[in-house]
Amino acid sequence: MAEPSVELREVSKRHGDTLAVDRLSLTIRRGEFFSILGPSGSGKTTTLRMLAGFESPDAGDILIDGRSVRGVPPNRRPVNLVFQTYALFPHLTVAGNIAFGLEMRRVPRADIAARVQEALDMVRLQGKQDRLPAQLSGGEQQRVALARALVNRPAVLLLDEPLGALDQQLRADMQVELKTIQERVGLTFICVTHHQEEALTMSDRVAVMQQGRLLQVGSPRDIYEAPQSAFVAGFIGISNSLAGRIETVNGARCTVRAADLPSGFSVVARCPVGAGVGAQATVVLRPERIHLSADVQLNGYDNVLPARVSKAIYNGSETQYVLALSDRLSWQVRVPNIGNGQQRFQPGTPVFLRWHADEAVVLSE
Numbered sequence: 001m002a003e004p005s006v007e008l009r010e011v012s013k014r015h016g017d018t019l020a021v022d023r024l025s026l027t028i029r030r031g032e033f034f035s036i037l038g039p040s041g042s043g044k045t046t047t048l049r050m051l052a053g054f055e056s057p058d059a060g061d062i063l064i065d066g067r068s069v070r071g072v073p074p075n076r077r078p079v080n081l082v083f084q085t086y087a088l089f090p091h092l093t094v095a096g097n098i099a100f101g102l103e104m105r106r107v108p109r110a111d112i113a114a115r116v117q118e119a120l121d122m123v124r125l126q127g128k129q130d131r132l133p134a135q136l137s138g139g140e141q142q143r144v145a146l147a148r149a150l151v152n153r154p155a156v157l158l159l160d161e162p163l164g165a166l167d168q169q170l171r172a173d174m175q176v177e178l179k180t181i182q183e184r185v186g187l188t189f190i191c192v193t194h195h196q197e198e199a200l201t202m203s204d205r206v207a208v209m210q211q212g213r214l215l216q217v218g219s220p221r222d223i224y225e226a227p228q229s230a231f232v233a234g235f236i237g238i239s240n241s242l243a244g245r246i247e248t249v250n251g252a253r254c255t256v257r258a259a260d261l262p263s264g265f266s267v268v269a270r271c272p273v274g275a276g277v278g279a280q281a282t283v284v285l286r287p288e289r290i291h292l293s294a295d296v297q298l299n300g301y302d303n304v305l306p307a308r309v310s311k312a313i314y315n316g317s318e319t320q321y322v323l324a325l326s327d328r329l330s331w332q333v334r335v336p337n338i339g340n341g342q343q344r345f346q347p348g349t350p351v352f353l354r355w356h357a358d359e360a361v362v363l364s365e
């Protein structure tokens with residue numbers, strides 16, 4: 001395993017009455033694309049500003065490349081922060097913007113030219129060095145902001161909602177682009193975002209924060225497929241949930257009965273570690289893991305539940321169904337539109353949901 005690049009040890013930070021960051025411990029590896037994901041106000045920016053040196057922790061310690069950075073000012077840290085608003089100088093060309101910091105530090109002219117060229121190559125802006133920011137697209141401005149940070153050759157690049165100012169389509173393109181740039185330059189990227197798809201797409205690992213606390217850290221796949229809390233399950237994409245009690249345990253499998261299910265129905269799921277009969281449990285299931293059918297047969301699946309279609313929303317690549325399982329319980333199901341005689345379910349019609357026990361996650365108290 002690569003040696004750690006950045007380490008936070010029990011870091012806390014208070015803003016007035018708010019505990020913005022609460023005993024946060026994280027280890028970020030060298031060369032890793034690491035994202036901190038959480039809703040607005042969860043302490044992401046505060047964490048990044050402490051790494052950059054613009055704020056200091058009230059408690060705990062931060063190590064970069066194995067050394068504590070306590071008391072080290074921002075310009076002496078091997079990190080660079082890229083802001084959401086790119087803060088480019090409008091009257092300077094692309095090259096002028098990228099060179100600015102080096103000129104301020106009186107780096108020799110010949111070195112500056114070479115390093116600006118290198119940074120332009122990294123973000124694939126060759127040939128655009130003489131343009132003004134206003135003559136660039138949003139995505140290109142974003143890349144200038146990146147180049148301006150990369151030209152300083154930091155060990156760690158810090159990005160605060162780097163794609164926040166871009167529209168939906170450009171954002172999707174830039175997610176892939178940012179990841180590609182990061183792989184090309186091989187630096188540690190620490191990216192803060194409230195956008196779950198962005199974090200999953202770009203990152204090697206993701207840390208999910210809520211109210212200053214770390215809830216879970218893992219690969220995008222871990223976070224999506226094995227959320228450890230209802231908050232993470234709900235925040236990372238849509239998930240259906242069902243709160244009930246474990247009724248029977250049979251080896252690695254258990255049955256969960258819930259008041260919200262139609263009478264006579266229960267759910268078979270993987271048994272959560274340490275849970276016994278009678279324990280409270282929440283079953284969490286992703287909308288794309290459920291198969292819809294007009295017939296009640298299990299057909300090789302472990303679970304079947306009846307429902308009625310409330311809504312069927314066609315959105316091009318898939319159809320999103322809202323299904324009423326009972327008066328109180330509504331789930332979403334997403335079915336890819338593959339064409340060719342695919343069965344469609346109209347609002348008002350009965351339907352059966354089927355899925356494999358292992359597709360669901362069971363959270364127990």
Ligand code: ADP
Nearest residue numbers: 015016018020039040041042043044045046047
């Ligand atoms: P995020 O970036 O996840 O949205 P922040 O780190 O900006 O979260 O903020 C975390 C919490 O700290 C929020 O409740 C926010 O209102 C509060 N906070 C952040 N900066 C300040 C500040 N300078 N003064 C007072 N409260 C602040």
Ligand code: MG
Nearest residue numbers: 041044045046
């Ligand atoms: Mg923020």
